[in-house]
Structures are given as structure tokens and as C-alpha cells.
Amino acid sequence: MFDLDRWREIFQTINKNKLRTLLAGFTVTLGILIFTVLFGMGNGLKNTFYKFFQDDAQNTLFIYPGFATKPFKGFKENRRIEFENEDLELIKEKFGDRIEYTTARIYKGVTAKYKGEYGSYSVRAVHPDHQYLEKTIIDKGRYINEYDIKNDARIAVIGRLVEKDLFGNENAIGKFISLNKIIYRVVGVFSDAGGDREERNIYMPVSTIQLIYKNTEVIDQINLSYNMELGAAGAMRLSNDIEKLLKNKHNIAPSDQNGIYIGSVIEDLQQNLAIANVLQIIVTVIGIGTLLAGVIGISNIMVYIVKERTKELGIRKALGATPGSVIGMILQETLIITMLFGYLGIFLGNYILNSMGTKLEDWFITNPNVSQSTIIWATVILIFSGLIAGYIPARRAAKVQPIVALRDE
Amino acid sequence: MIQINELHKSYRMGSNELHVLKGIDLDIKEGEFVSIMGSSGSGKSTLLNIIGMLDLADKGSYVLDGVPIKNLSEKKAALYRNKFLGFIFQSFNLINYKNAAENVALPLYYQGISRKIRKEKSLYYLEKVGLADWAHHLPSELSGGQKQRVAIARALASEPKVLLADEPTGALDTTTSYEVMDFLQSINDEGKTILVVTHEPDIADMTKRIVMLKDGKILEDKKVEQVRASQYV
Incomplete structure (x- = not known):
């Protein structure tokens, strides 16, 4: 993992295959971005709701x-x-x-x-x-x-x-x-x-x-x-x-x-809690939905990337790459791409939420935001799913006999 | 260097079983320059792939440099390939986003050799094939002959015991083919064992021994007077 040569190899691969990298990265960024913005707006809706009822204690x-x-x-x-x-x-x-x-x-x-x-x-x-x-x-x-x-x-x-x-x-x-x-x-x-x-x-x-x-x-x-x-x-x-x-x-x-x-205000409180719960469910569903879409996107891209690289991986194997090193290389690459672009997504999403600020208060969205821990969890999930999504095709690619990979079509 | 006994290999094609190699016996000594000939479907590429540990035999024994090649784990096979064998392919199989020097250095990377030595060695072998000036060009900027020479340099870089070439001139015109053969001959002159699969008689004549395959069996195995490629270059 901390092998300098491996990092060089990976950065070269990333650098020399910009389109592929951007494609994968874009999915991650978009996934996190949409998650952050939608989740943030959902929270904004909740904030508005609580603001209405925060004058006196509810109980x-x-x-x-x-x-x-x-x-x-x-x-x-x-x-x-x-x-x-x-x-x-x-x-x-x-x-x-x-x-x-x-x-x-x-x-x-x-x-x-x-x-x-x-x-x-x-x-x-x-x-x-x-x-x-x-x-x-x-x-x-x-x-x-x-x-x-x-x-x-x-x-x-x-x-x-x-x-x-x-x-x-x-x-x-x-x-x-x-x-x-x-x-x-x-x-x-x-x-x-x-x-x-x-x-x-x-x-x-x-x-x-x-x-x-x-x-x-x-x-x-x-x-x-x-x-x-x-x-x-x-x-x-x-x-x-x-x-x-x-x-x-x-x-x-x-x-x-x-x-x-x-x-x-017991009855009111009950009603309010019910509404708050519904809002929470909506926000959660939105969050899970966008995250799922992101995960599916990354999985697709990873399958495509590994497919595209089958021949290259075959060459590497013929030259002495072990299956472990092939899998390790792909996973490490995936990790770097998802982390880098995931961070970009967090940054952009927060920027958009911040720039919304109070502009959407007429639409019942107050102070849209996502807690730091939620974002980190979302990113961890995306990275993790990216790793799994990369691991399955990478393992298959590593198992392919080099001769099959190198066969001329 | 290579001892093969009663080697069998069959492929499953749907419900049919295709018996490609039907008991091959072959003994290749160090420093030999052998060509394996045969029409397509005769099993010559399959044989080469098994020798190259890219494919596994069903039956029979194969000993490479005193090491029995049997029940290898993937990891071990990769290690042996890296240590014993250099590959030259018909379609070159260079990595398209790496320049010539980086392609040559790749097997050294998998040997765990330091970056500095990799660089030195890759330049040394590129010079050997006359492409020192092209070290920083991508494969797409090289001609077919140059690409094959880069591939030869790559095969040599890991200093293997045996060079395996699968139709190394198949994608090249006659002049370029002879150039490539000239290289292989000079490498053989230095003592390297080389195995070439080809279906072109003139290419086969440039080796020292021709093994004719037909229907998965050795039809003929003869030593020949080597035709030097340099006279055509």
C-alpha cells in the first residue's frame, strides 16, 4: 500500500487515462454532490418545521x-x-x-x-x-x-x-x-x-x-x-x-x-412529531436513494474500466504480475479516484448549500445543511462500494488466463 | 532447458471436446533456436502457451530449467514467468499509455527492482535493439517493426532463460520481418534459448531446428542449416 513504486504506477495510469478517470470520478462527485444537496434541503425543510414550533417547550x-x-x-x-x-x-x-x-x-x-x-x-x-x-x-x-x-x-x-x-x-x-x-x-x-x-x-x-x-x-x-x-x-x-x-x-x-x-399541547406535540418523522423519513429516503444511484454508477463504471483493461492486465500478468498485485492495483486506483472526487463532491455540495443560505426560505427551506458526520459516512459508503464494485471485476480480471486476455479479436 | 513428455491438452467447445495436443515429446537444450511450425489448428500456439505457463496442460510433464512445472499457484506461475521467460507476441502487446522505456521496464517492476536500475536496464536493452532515441515515444508513435523491437527489448530486460515468440513477424512486412529475425539471431548467438512459433517457412529456416506439428502430434523434428537474416537486411 505504501510502496512508492506502486503509487507512481497508479498515478501514471490515472494520469494517462484521463477520460476514464474523469468518467469514474464524475460519477462519484455527482453522487456525493446530489446526496449533499438533497439531504441538505431535506434538513432545511425540517429546520423550517422546527422553527415554527420552537417558541415554547413542547412538553x-x-x-x-x-x-x-x-x-x-x-x-x-x-x-x-x-x-x-x-x-x-x-x-x-x-x-x-x-x-x-x-x-x-x-x-x-x-x-x-x-x-x-x-x-x-x-x-x-x-x-x-x-x-x-x-x-x-x-x-x-x-x-x-x-x-x-x-x-x-x-x-x-x-x-x-x-x-x-x-x-x-x-x-x-x-x-x-x-x-x-x-x-x-x-x-x-x-x-x-x-x-x-x-x-x-x-x-x-x-x-x-x-x-x-x-x-x-x-x-x-x-x-x-x-x-x-x-x-x-x-x-x-x-x-x-x-x-x-x-x-x-x-x-x-x-x-x-x-x-x-x-x-x-400533547395532541399538537403528537402531530408535530408525526410530521417531523415523516420529514425525517423523506430525507432519509432521498439520501439512501441518491447514495444508491451513486453506488450503482460507480459499479457500472468499474465494470467498464476493468473490462477495458482486460488486455493490459493480461500483458501485466504475462510479464509476471501476480493476481494479488493486479487486484491491489485496481483497488488502490479506485480508492484514490473515489476519495479525490468524493471530496470534490462534498466541497461542491457544501458550496451550493451555503450559497443557497436564506434564499429558499419562501419555499420552507431554512438553513439547508448536512452534518459533517453524515457526509463522512456517505463518502465512506461510496468509497467502500467503489472498492467492492472494483474488487469483483478486478478479481475476475486477475483470474483470467493471460492467454485469453491477450487473444487477438 | 525444456523437457516435455507426453503432453496432452484438450479444449471444451460447447459439448465437443477438441483434443489439441495428443502427446508431445520435446527436449530443447540451452542455446537452441527452435521454430515450431504447422498449419493453423495444429496446436503450435497451444504448445507455446503451455511452455510459457500461460496455459495449463491436462496430462504429461514439463520441466523448465530443472523445475517441474506442475500444479502451480497463480502467484508461483507469475513468479516463474517473470524469472524464466520472455514473451514476444504477434500483436506486440505493448501497453499503449506507457512509452517505450516504461514498457521495457515493466517486467523489472514486477521483479521488484529499484526504479533507478529499471531505468538503466530499459535504456540498455532499447539501445540493444537500436531504439535508444525512441525511448520516450509512445507505442502509437512507433512503426510495427519498432514496436516489435520494443517488445523484444522488454522480453530481454528480465534476463529470461528462454525467449518465447508467438508469430513474431506475423504482423510485419518481409523486410521488417527479416530485421526482427536478425535481432533474434544475434540474441541467440549470445547464447539465449529461443522458441519461435511461425507458419512461414522462410522464417523457420532462419532458426536452427524445426519442429513440425500436425493434428496435435510432432510430425517431424529436424536440425537445419541456419539462413542468416543479415544478408537480406
């Missing part, structure tokens, strides 16, 4: 209190149900193994003021986990943490647009902002894929709001995310279990539809 349950509409255990109907911190703690305690993140939410409309600027915004008082449930992106500073909750810290994390409205070009971090005439320190600025409306929110620690406004333990809503491993059925079961627990705690009739609401 979230939203739990709201409502009105009990039926009398139960001596309690009257038309009772207003309220959640408190202990409800959240209870859920965590009972279902902790099935739950990923939990947060309370308290809503509050506020008038915010900084220097001369005013604006009306909604405050969400939350727990630190909320960041992951809402997929909040911290642009500057930090999000709310456990320390803030424990100390009822008077801090706020404001949306990108709140900063823009109130602070203009100033950096809001460390500044003091007045919300309904109470002063808070801004510790973070966030953005959110959900759009402008999301970015006009202000986040505060749940305990701070509870202390300042009511000095109670009341919360408006509980959000939580369940472990993805639960699957759709498991998530439904969790949702039912939580409902049962809370209804029991708040003395709501099990048949009462209005006492507690649990919203989820």
Missing part, C-alpha cells in the same frame, strides 16, 4: 384554577378555587420523578417608569424554571434565581422591547425601574422567539410579588414540563393524576369539569 402542562360548579363534601357550588404555593410543592413532591421543570405564575399589569419614559406592561412573577419552560433567551445579565425567590428580591428581568421603549440606547442592567411606583433593579434583559408581545413582558420572582401586593401565598397558574420519555400516553396519565390530586385537595367533585383546567 408543557398549564394548570389553572377555575370555579367549582358542583357541591361536594358539604362545600357549596360556585366556589372560586385558588392555588397557593403549597399546591406547587405538592405536585413536585408527588410527581417529581415524572416532571422536569415547574414554575408558578402570577400575572400583574403594571405601569413602568424610567426617568421620563412611561409604558404599560404585564408582569409575570415566576420561578427560575420558567426560563426553560418558556425558552427565554437571556441577552444580557441574568434570569431570576433561587436566591431571589428566597429573599423576595426586588429585581426584574425585562424584555428586549421594554428596554428599548424605556431605556432607549442606555443599558438597563443595574438601573432602577419603577413598576406601579415600587422600585426594582433590572438584572437581566431577555428575548423570545415568540415575538414582540413576549418581549414586552417583565419577569419577577414569584415571592416578591406575593409579598408586595397581597402578602399571600396565592398563585395564578402552574406550569410544568414532563419528562419526554413519558410519551403522549404517559403525559395524559400524568395530567389526569395531577387533576385528581388537586381536585381532591380543593374539594372539587371528580366529575366537575370547571374546577381545574389543565391545558397541554
Whole structure:
């Protein structure tokens, strides 16, 4: 393999038979190129799809209190149900193994003021986990943490647009902002894929709001995310279990539809996953198809090349080439050609994908790309199949009696 | 140099079996210049191919330079071909994308000889056949006679014990044929054993011994007065 003479011999063969080499190389390049581009576009389609659904976590349950509409255990109907911190703690305690993140939410409309600027915004008082449930992106500073909750810290994390409205070009971090005439320190600025409306929110620690406004333990809503491993059925079961627990705690009739609401995107999620799976299958089929076409192309070319060289191989055998050296020579040649032209195909394919960039977004193709490992695998498969495709006719050629190969037609 | 006893060879042609060689006995000493003659189908090329280890006999024994040629693996056959034999073909069989020097050097490559020595040797043998100036020409740029001379140089380059020539003048005109025979005679004069298959009597007369084949058997085996080709060149 590392015999310099052999390499010279092979490079001469390649060099002196340019048409043949180009023909074989072209097939490899084309195979890899088409594979890269089509696979990349398929991935682009998937990217677009995920972009639509990436605002909030997909595995979230939203739990709201409502009105009990039926009398139960001596309690009257038309009772207003309220959640408190202990409800959240209870859920965590009972279902902790099935739950990923939990947060309370308290809503509050506020008038915010900084220097001369005013604006009306909604405050969400939350727990630190909320960041992951809402997929909040911290642009500057930090999000709310456990320390803030424990100390009822008077801090706020404001949306990108709140900063823009109130602070203009100033950096809001460390500044003091007045919300309904109470002063808070801004510790973070966030953005959110959900759009402008999301970015006009202000986040505060749940305990701070509870202390300042009511000095109670009341919360408006509980959000939580369940472990993805639960699957759709498991998530439904969790949702039912939580409902049962809370209804029991708040003395709501099990048949009462209005006492507690649990919203989820389980069905949506199922549908989305199904679509994503279909896309994945399409992309995979495209990939395998083009790769197969490439493999067939290389096989054909290799059969043709070896056929064309039968006489030359016969001469070499008559002059003392062993069958092993004949096979080795052809395989090494194949290897060089497929690697060289395969690399060219990767390069061209990536170039085309990169130059597409954002131009195809109108056709639902976002950021078309192929992962490095996929490309390498594809190339390995092509090279390997090229070797097999070369080996079979090469072995036959090496077995042919020189006299047959040299027979004049 | 070559001892052949009771050699048989038959080919299968569809359902028929064609018995080409029907018991050949032949003994060739070192330094002989033998021509094998016969009409087409007499088995002369088959005999040469078996001697050249390009084909295998069905029955009989064949000893080349004291080595019994029997049950050879492909690898061993390739090694022996390379070491013992030099081939000259009717259609030259040069590799068309290699120049004259590279063609001559090819058997040396398969002997594992270093590049530098290959180059020296190939030039030496090209000079011997009078083609030193054509060393870097491709076969397509050479005349038929020149091609055959390159092929002779290639056959000589591996310094074989025996030269085997299958109709070496078959594709050449008379003048060129005699030139080629002149070369072969001078090589024989230096002591090389040469075996030529031909159907041309004048070519056969330029060797020292004529073996006539007919229907797979030796009809006649006679020593002849050699006609020197140089007088015609």
C-alpha cells in the first residue's frame, strides 16, 4: 500500500487515462454532490418545521384554577378555587420523578417608569424554571434565581422591547425601574422567539410579588414540563393524576369539569412529531436513494474500466504480475479516484448549500445543511462500494488466463 | 532447458471436446533456436502457451530449467514467468499509455527492482535493439517493426532463460520481418534459448531446428542449416 513504486504506477495510469478517470470520478462527485444537496434541503425543510414550533417547550402542562360548579363534601357550588404555593410543592413532591421543570405564575399589569419614559406592561412573577419552560433567551445579565425567590428580591428581568421603549440606547442592567411606583433593579434583559408581545413582558420572582401586593401565598397558574420519555400516553396519565390530586385537595367533585383546567399541547406535540418523522423519513429516503444511484454508477463504471483493461492486465500478468498485485492495483486506483472526487463532491455540495443560505426560505427551506458526520459516512459508503464494485471485476480480471486476455479479436 | 513428455491438452467447445495436443515429446537444450511450425489448428500456439505457463496442460510433464512445472499457484506461475521467460507476441502487446522505456521496464517492476536500475536496464536493452532515441515515444508513435523491437527489448530486460515468440513477424512486412529475425539471431548467438512459433517457412529456416506439428502430434523434428537474416537486411 505504501510502496512508492506502486503509487507512481497508479498515478501514471490515472494520469494517462484521463477520460476514464474523469468518467469514474464524475460519477462519484455527482453522487456525493446530489446526496449533499438533497439531504441538505431535506434538513432545511425540517429546520423550517422546527422553527415554527420552537417558541415554547413542547412538553408543557398549564394548570389553572377555575370555579367549582358542583357541591361536594358539604362545600357549596360556585366556589372560586385558588392555588397557593403549597399546591406547587405538592405536585413536585408527588410527581417529581415524572416532571422536569415547574414554575408558578402570577400575572400583574403594571405601569413602568424610567426617568421620563412611561409604558404599560404585564408582569409575570415566576420561578427560575420558567426560563426553560418558556425558552427565554437571556441577552444580557441574568434570569431570576433561587436566591431571589428566597429573599423576595426586588429585581426584574425585562424584555428586549421594554428596554428599548424605556431605556432607549442606555443599558438597563443595574438601573432602577419603577413598576406601579415600587422600585426594582433590572438584572437581566431577555428575548423570545415568540415575538414582540413576549418581549414586552417583565419577569419577577414569584415571592416578591406575593409579598408586595397581597402578602399571600396565592398563585395564578402552574406550569410544568414532563419528562419526554413519558410519551403522549404517559403525559395524559400524568395530567389526569395531577387533576385528581388537586381536585381532591380543593374539594372539587371528580366529575366537575370547571374546577381545574389543565391545558397541554400533547395532541399538537403528537402531530408535530408525526410530521417531523415523516420529514425525517423523506430525507432519509432521498439520501439512501441518491447514495444508491451513486453506488450503482460507480459499479457500472468499474465494470467498464476493468473490462477495458482486460488486455493490459493480461500483458501485466504475462510479464509476471501476480493476481494479488493486479487486484491491489485496481483497488488502490479506485480508492484514490473515489476519495479525490468524493471530496470534490462534498466541497461542491457544501458550496451550493451555503450559497443557497436564506434564499429558499419562501419555499420552507431554512438553513439547508448536512452534518459533517453524515457526509463522512456517505463518502465512506461510496468509497467502500467503489472498492467492492472494483474488487469483483478486478478479481475476475486477475483470474483470467493471460492467454485469453491477450487473444487477438 | 525444456523437457516435455507426453503432453496432452484438450479444449471444451460447447459439448465437443477438441483434443489439441495428443502427446508431445520435446527436449530443447540451452542455446537452441527452435521454430515450431504447422498449419493453423495444429496446436503450435497451444504448445507455446503451455511452455510459457500461460496455459495449463491436462496430462504429461514439463520441466523448465530443472523445475517441474506442475500444479502451480497463480502467484508461483507469475513468479516463474517473470524469472524464466520472455514473451514476444504477434500483436506486440505493448501497453499503449506507457512509452517505450516504461514498457521495457515493466517486467523489472514486477521483479521488484529499484526504479533507478529499471531505468538503466530499459535504456540498455532499447539501445540493444537500436531504439535508444525512441525511448520516450509512445507505442502509437512507433512503426510495427519498432514496436516489435520494443517488445523484444522488454522480453530481454528480465534476463529470461528462454525467449518465447508467438508469430513474431506475423504482423510485419518481409523486410521488417527479416530485421526482427536478425535481432533474434544475434540474441541467440549470445547464447539465449529461443522458441519461435511461425507458419512461414522462410522464417523457420532462419532458426536452427524445426519442429513440425500436425493434428496435435510432432510430425517431424529436424536440425537445419541456419539462413542468416543479415544478408537480406
